[in-house]
Amino acid sequence: MKNIISLIVFLLLSVSCLEAKPNIVILATGGTIAGSIDSELETTGYKAGVIGIETLIKAVPQIKDIAQVSGEQIANIDSSNMNDEIWLKLAKKINELLKKDVDGIVITHGTDTMEETAYFLNLTVKSNKPVVLVGAMRPATAMSADGPKNLYNAVALAANKNAKNKGVMIAMDDKILGARGAVKTHTLNVDAFTSPDFGNLGYIVDGRVFFYNTISKDHTTKTPFNISKLKTLPKVDILYTYSNDGSGVATKALFDNGTQGLVVAGSGAGSIHENQKEVLKDLMKKGLKVAVSTRVVAGSVAVSKDDQNLGFISAQNLNPQKARVLLMLALTKTHDSAKIQKYFEKY
Template identity: 75%
Template structure:
């Protein structure tokens, strides 16, 4: 008997992972939050092998513009999704305020279901964009039954970090956390 796939919602908030610049070699000078979440998901079709995916664009901003209103919208949306039976949530997010959002959600989400924030250090239009692999890893993490009861996490650059301990230490390096 084939095992049912996890139902995972991906919520887009913008950031470098959704960044755009009219050059495939540029990794700075881009516009963050320029690419919609559906485009990011289409760029990684392999995630559909991991889970049944739904998505929603919550915001599409440079994460330096993250605010309480968006944090509250995220927390309420996640609570609603969990009440509706979603198994886990991935949030695409800019790295400038990823720690703050992860910590806020860790304090406000009352569920054993996984919530994982994911971002990128290079825009989606770069030859060496890191967002697609990071998104795949985040979905794989949420789809794994071992991710339950771990609190809010960050998945970036092949690392899994807790919301309570995540710290960004570099503004340009791919290994920024």
């Protein structure tokens, strides 16, 4: 009789433990993690985004030991082809799921534009629950594929009870990076992401999550950007400045083609060549909004008082591609340069 009771108790506890596992949804968008080539030795020249989410999940059966996992295919592209339509679809889907009994979201994504998608979601997801982007630097068919371990780590992070209120994160090569600070800094190495100005949030060691830093900028539920009814985003482009800069011609063409905002990848702390700057000043009088970033990998932009008075906006320490994301969202709220500047200082 005692053995029967013990068995019943054991079974009840087992069921209880199973039910207690976090419910994690993996949303797939493609990328190298879903890439394939007909050679185990080759890590370049593959076709990205050809393997489906169910195959990726089956390749890492260990994730079901730490979470109840389900998957959904949002897109299956090379992330160099990421677009606003997928961004809006992804953000809306995440907001919908996190209102339900979902404990966290993992997004498989190509690394080329991962930092941009992460920052976009960091500004538009309206939940304190974990949202984690993950990818790979080597295709799934490579003998040294990094995708499976990265995916396991991402699920472990999304399932971790201490991962709430951290904003959107990236899990790559055992690192935890915040969406605002994460930058891809190597074209091929598996250790491809760093956070030059902020440092890593923490690390993942054999599925165990360790946080060492906190997020200082407002994110997710503390941002004013609501994309629930948006079908498109304002057109914002990026231009480089350089010696003997002749991109004023491109600036005019972009403005004439409907560009509402422009991010300039300035030299140094945000300097802009006089050839381009004069064109920008003229177009700003006609309504163009200009945020000044830098082509330098780390550090903040310094916009002079005179330039501030003209309407130039400092991107702070956001790189050009992330400054573009914030300027797009800012333009859904206001066209006042002073108010947009406040967004850059806060988010």
